[in-house]
Amino acid sequence: MSSVETIIQSIYVVAAVLFIVGLKRMSSPTTARTGIIWAGVGMLMATVATFFYPGIENFLLIATAIFLGTVIAGYTAKKVEMTEMPEMIALYNGMGGGAAAAIAAVELFKDHHLPLSVTTLALIGGIIGSISFTGSLVAFGKLQGMIKGTFRFKGQHQINILLLLGSIALSVLVVTGFDSNATLVTAIFIIALILGIAMTMPIGGGDMAVVISLYNALTGLAVGFEGYVLQNYSMIIAGTVVGAAGTLLTQLMAKAMNKTLVSVLFPFGEASQTSGDAVEGEMKPIEAGDAGIMMAFAQKVIIIPGYGMAVAQAQQKVWELSQLLIERGVDVKFAIHPVAGRMPGHMNVLLAEAGVPYELIFDEDEINQEFKSCDVALVIGANDVVNPIARTDPSSEIYGMPILDADYASNVIVVKRGQGTGFSGIENILFFLDNTRMLYGDGKAVATDLVNSIKEL
Amino acid sequence: METFIAIYIFMLAAFTGFEVISKVPAILHTPLMSGSNFIHGVVLVGAIIALGMAETNLEKTIGFFGVLLASGNAVGGYVVTERMLEMFKSKKENE
Numbered sequence: 376m377s378s379v380e381t382i383i384q385s386i387y388v389v390a391a392v393l394f395i396v397g398l399k400r401m402s403s404p405t406t407a408r409t410g411i412i413w414a415g416v417g418m419l420m421a422t423v424a425t426f427f428y429p430g431i432e433n434f435l436l437i438a439t440a441i442f443l444g445t446v447i448a449g450y451t452a453k454k455v456e457m458t459e460m461p462e463m464i465a466l467y468n469g470m471g472g473g474a475a476a477a478i479a480a481v482e483l484f485k486d487h488h489l490p491l492s493v494t495t496l497a498l499i500g501g502i503i504g505s506i507s508f509t510g511s512l513v514a515f516g517k518l519q520g521m522i523k524g525t526f527r528f529k530g531q532h533q534i535n536i537l538l539l540l541g542s543i544a545l546s547v548l549v550v551t552g553f554d555s556n557a558t559l560v561t562a563i564f565i566i567a568l569i570l571g572i573a574m575t576m577p578i579g580g581g582d583m584a585v586v587i588s589l590y591n592a593l594t595g596l597a598v599g600f601e602g603y604v605l606q607n608y609s610m611i612i613a614g615t616v617v618g619a620a621g622t623l624l625t626q627l628m629a630k631a632m633n634k635t636l637v638s639v640l641f642p643f644g645e646a647s648q649t650s651g652d653a654v655e656g657e658m659k660p661i662e663a664g665d666a667g668i669m670m671a672f673a674q675k676v677i678i679i680p681g682y683g684m685a686v687a688q689a690q691q692k693v694w695e696l697s698q699l700l701i702e703r704g705v706d707v708k709f710a711i712h713p714v715a716g717r718m719p720g721h722m723n724v725l726l727a728e729a730g731v732p733y734e735l736i737f738d739e740d741e742i743n744q745e746f747k748s749c750d751v752a753l754v755i756g757a758n759d760v761v762n763p764i765a766r767t768d769p770s771s772e773i774y775g776m777p778i779l780d781a782d783y784a785s786n787v788i789v790v791k792r793g794q795g796t797g798f799s800g801i802e803n804i805l806f807f808l809d810n811t812r813m814l815y816g817d818g819k820a821v822a823t824d825l826v827n828s829i830k831e832l
Numbered sequence: 833m834e835t836f837i838a839i840y841i842f843m844l845a846a847f848t849g850f851e852v853i854s855k856v857p858a859i860l861h862t863p864l865m866s867g868s869n870f871i872h873g874v875v876l877v878g879a880i881i882a883l884g885m886a887e888t889n890l891e892k893t894i895g896f897f898g899v900l901l902a903s904g905n906a907v908g909g910y911v912v913t914e915r916m917l918e919m920f921k922s923k924k925e926n927e
Contacts, residue, residue: 387877394871395848401867401917402856408917414871415910422906425877431884433892440883440896441876444903452911463912464866467873471905474875477898481882481891492835588865595872599845603838605878611838612845613874619849620868628861711859719861727919738858 379427386424387609393417394613398620421609444470457728458685461717462518465587468594469511475504475597476564482604483549483560491550493604498546500600502567507590507597509571514587517580518717525642526576532641535573542566574640582639584718585629589636592621631713633765633776658794661812663821666788667828671699673750673786675706677742679779680726682716683756683792687818690729693755696822697731699829709735710742710779712760743780752784754805756791756818762803773801787811790821863920866913873906 376384397414400406425431448467455463479501482489489497516522545563578586595617602610629636670676678697684690697707709731716722726736746752754761761781765773781787782805789806791813805811814821856864879902883895 390874394874395852398849398864398868398871399852401864401913402853402860404857404860404920407860407863407920411867411870411910411913411917414867415914418870418873418876418906418910421874421877422880425880425884428881428884431881433883433886433895436892436896437880437883437899440899441880441903444900445907448904448908449911452908452915455912457915460862460866460912460916463908464862464869467905467908467912468869470901470908471869471872471875474879474898474902474905477894477901478875478878478882480894481886481898484891484894485887584862591865591869591872594875595868598872598875598878599842601875601878605881607878607881608841610874610878611841613871615842615845616849616852617868617872619846620853621849621865623850623853624856624861624865624868627856627858631858631861713858716862718865720859720864721862723859724862724916724919 377429380429383424383427384608386420387607390417390421390424391609391612393420394609395616398616457725458682458688459519460724461584461587461721462515465511465514465518465583465590468587468591469508469515472504472507472511472590472594472597475594475601476501476508476567478601479504479597479604480560480564482601484557489604494550495546496600497604498549498563500597500604501564502542502546503593503600504597505564505567506571506574507593509568510575511571511587511590511594513572513575514583514590517575517578518583522576525579527642531573531577535570538566538570538573542570577642578639579642582632582634582642584714585625585632585634585636585639587718588621588625588628589640592618592625595619595621628714628719631719633773656807656809658806658813659811661788661814663814663816663824664828666812666814667825668832669786669788670705670751670753670825671703671829671832673700673705675708675745675749676700676751676753677708677710677746677749677781677784679710679712679752679754679757679761679781680715680722681712681755681757681760682722683758684790684818685716685722685725685756687756687792689755689818689822690725690731692819692822692826694726694729694731696826696829697735699826703829707735708737708742708745710781711736711738712757712779713739713777715757715760739777739779746780746783749784750786752781752787754781754787754789755822758791758803759801761805762801764801764804767804771801781805782808782810785810788814790814790816790818792817863913863916866909866916870906870909870913873902873909876902876906878902
């Protein structure tokens, strides 16, 4: 090993340590902010060091590609609204998967004999990376609303399994040296790219967080495998750590949404099993003025924000409303369901952005017993996470999901655009209760009306 | 022997990944996913090596897209994560 190589390898070691420490710091709220900086320093070091790697040529191409990638991703990442973070994570993750697949392709197309283990891992990493690439792009398209609906048909999963088996069979041919020509390798990549699309199309928007997290783990794994191909230990370590951490994170998310990974990946039948026609009673509307008075003279108000609030960009107004109430001596708290927003933790980020202080935000198990002593529960843009059917009806799709017990409040005000159902397509029995009033309208407009009505008092 | 060393590395790294994440609160799920998304942006290192050693035009073309995508992963992942975690600062300072 030359001295240059020794220095480069040492830098990779330091980078690997920085990645792990960075990830560790990111898993605690108090240290999270510095965590990304640690990891960022590691990345910068590793990237710069690689330029001095022995045998590297094509510097102009490399610099151009990095420049383009940095400008495009840097610009979009700076511009994007906080509400759109989940799809951006999907997009950047897909790019990583594509890059891993590209590495595999370059190595496999090269006219040299690779050891058996290297060819095998290059292919596995390439397949996984390709699936993650197109799968993440579909997830991005779905969250952006460019791809609408779920595409489900009978025998779909069987076809997907056949595609997977097909790519594995072709890979075996390549590995055993039966035929290692470029056509076969190309076919493997094309099948894997199609599989990524086919796997993701049938999955509904509500489950996308879990899917993105899974693809994140898969990209990590693919990067780890390609790291083995290139004998690059920083890639092996960083990729595998992310692969493992991402798998665990995926399970945690699925659990928070009361789903299993299998039920997300292999959805059967149509999503809409509305047991809603059995709901008795009717929805009772209320005017913003009356709702404002109700809250202004309450002792305790719990606000339950959902993704609908963020879509309407109403979080600032809702915080303004809360401040007015607090000035009047009302005890105001925010209740966040683990899956409020489009990903676990997304709503906390959105509220923090609007300026809501940490100590007013409570998660489900901290606040659920407080609903009984609460005068008004204001549900704004949330639906399934306050549906009491999750407690009462074992036949319901969301039965057993932890919910916020808004129905225990003396009064419930639901701010809602129209009379539709939530992500799950299930009728919400909370809306039909005697103590519930519906306040129809755009979240931001309604919040503004509420603010004005309280100011006029 | 090299292969076995690699297997040990895979194994230990996997345990590290599980261990590091195991106690994360739900509020950090999204930022953490984003952060780990950034970390696998280290694929950029591999992409640079692949393109740097590419010979034919086909290899160079694929390698070029590899580097382009990988730098998008790293840069986009960093900026998005940083922006999200920025929110946690304002929280702390408000306390």
